[in-house]
Amino acid sequence: MAKPMDQYKWHELNVGCVIEEVGNAREYKTGDWRSQKPIHDNTKCTRCSLCWLFCPDSAVYEVEDEYFDTNLDYCKGCGICAKECKPGAITMVEEER
Amino acid sequence: MTKKKGIEVSIAIAEAAKLARVEVISAYPITPQTHIVEHLSEIVADGELEAKYINVESEHSAMSACCGASAAGARTFTSTSAQGLELMHEILFIASGMRLPIVMATVNRALSAPLSIWGDQSDVMAARDSGWIMLFCENGQETVDTTIMAFKIAEDRRVLLPVMVNLDGFSLSHVIEPIVLPSQEDVDTFLPSYNPLFTLHPDKPVTMGAYAMPELYTEAKFAQEAAIRNSKKVVDEVMEQFGKQFGRSYKSVETYNSDNTDFAFIALGSICENIKTAIDDLKNEGKEAGLIELRLFRPFPEDDFLKAIKGKNRLAVMERAMPGGATYGPLFNEIAAIIHTHNLNIITENYICGLGGRDVQPEEFIHVFVSPKKGTNMDVIGVRE
Numbered sequence: 001m002a003k004p005m006d007q008y009k010w011h012e013l014n015v016g017c018v019i020e021e022v023g024n025a026r027e028y029k030t031g032d033w034r035s036q037k038p039i040h041d042n043t044k045c046t047r048c049s050l051c052w053l054f055c056p057d058s059a060v061y062e063v064e065d066e067y068f069d070t071n072l073d074y075c076k077g078c079g080i081c082a083k084e085c086k087p088g089a090i091t092m093v094e095e096e097r
Numbered sequence: 098m099t100k101k102k103g104i105e106v107s108i109a110i111a112e113a114a115k116l117a118r119v120e121v122i123s124a125y126p127i128t129p130q131t132h133i134v135e136h137l138s139e140i141v142a143d144g145e146l147e148a149k150y151i152n153v154e155s156e157h158s159a160m161s162a163c164c165g166a167s168a169a170g171a172r173t174f175t176s177t178s179a180q181g182l183e184l185m186h187e188i189l190f191i192a193s194g195m196r197l198p199i200v201m202a203t204v205n206r207a208l209s210a211p212l213s214i215w216g217d218q219s220d221v222m223a224a225r226d227s228g229w230i231m232l233f234c235e236n237g238q239e240t241v242d243t244t245i246m247a248f249k250i251a252e253d254r255r256v257l258l259p260v261m262v263n264l265d266g267f268s269l270s271h272v273i274e275p276i277v278l279p280s281q282e283d284v285d286t287f288l289p290s291y292n293p294l295f296t297l298h299p300d301k302p303v304t305m306g307a308y309a310m311p312e313l314y315t316e317a318k319f320a321q322e323a324a325i326r327n328s329k330k331v332v333d334e335v336m337e338q339f340g341k342q343f344g345r346s347y348k349s350v351e352t353y354n355s356d357n358t359d360f361a362f363i364a365l366g367s368i369c370e371n372i373k374t375a376i377d378d379l380k381n382e383g384k385e386a387g388l389i390e391l392r393l394f395r396p397f398p399e400d401d402f403l404k405a406i407k408g409k410n411r412l413a414v415m416e417r418a419m420p421g422g423a424t425y426g427p428l429f430n431e432i433a434a435i436i437h438t439h440n441l442n443i444i445t446e447n448y449i450c451g452l453g454g455r456d457v458q459p460e461e462f463i464h465v466f467v468s469p470k471k472g473t474n475m476d477v478i479g480v481r482e
Contacts, residue, residue: 010316
């Protein structure tokens, strides 16, 4: 967005709130919603990629040697990756801010 | 081309949609709307109109398909009644919030239960705050003209809102009336093809219907409210332009014999014809009563209404919907709010009538005029006690 949401005046919005700018959801860091975060343990990880596949926010990304990590800017802490991880390599831990 | 011919009002509305060159129709049949969509379906199947007719399994889907079609830039039409309108209810707000200029003919019918297929206006009144522009028709010719005007109002860049054309079930939809269908050339001149502001197109992707956080929702709804309030000017312009081109003039608020009367009926839709008969009968007896007829109900034409009630000392608001526990009927509450906020001292009475297809004869309107009701409660005309 050209400016933060709380600075838009009503007459500055597009008709029907149409968003013309492509891909600007990236600017909205939904990681703020999280109360638990996933911790990847690469000693248990089999590199099956199920966490990457199941993440509803596409927040899991591949790192070196085909292991995976989570982009905490967008991870909402839903825990689907930990639930789907067969070898138990992902643990959800309480996050304090 | 412009001769009057006897035609069923529903068929005439379908012909009006054809004259408007609608590009997408999605509807689900329900009495008393059925003949409109049946005839449109035939017109499309016979190749007389280049349009896509989307068959759906419910009204919820019909309105959803209309939203998609309108978002893609098509001139879109649908029609429904009663339970169908209720099943659409959720999507009505999406159409108006997304500023999609869909036109819908709502053939007003009573809501179940008890099951009734007959006319009253409880369906539209339950949807009155959905952000749609709402027009009401008194006779068959008006339904044709209003349908054509509705597209021009809806698609105006200053408006971009869905428009509902209301007509009473059976007492209007199923009668054969002498109607002038305008020529295609004249309608094409009046109503150019729809030029959308935004469309869903891969060449220029946009997001429609995104969610709004608490930081934005108020501004979004304020913008929508401003749009419907400002649409009044466009409604007036379109009605005036239509009058100039087609010779049949309309106004947001019409009056009948009301210029110098102390008393006026206030009503919407086809009962206005019977009220006019009652007024003529009263005139023959030397009594003077007026009628204030609201063609435009949303946005509520407050200024025009105030002009129409100038000099009145008694108003009888006649409406075809039960209040459902509200203080008074929905139309009365609007009017009471205007009278209160302008500090006017006018006796204002509320009469509920014509529910579930019950006829209201001129004698009953005459009775309202000559014997004002006692007390402050609303009266239900003709209820057996």
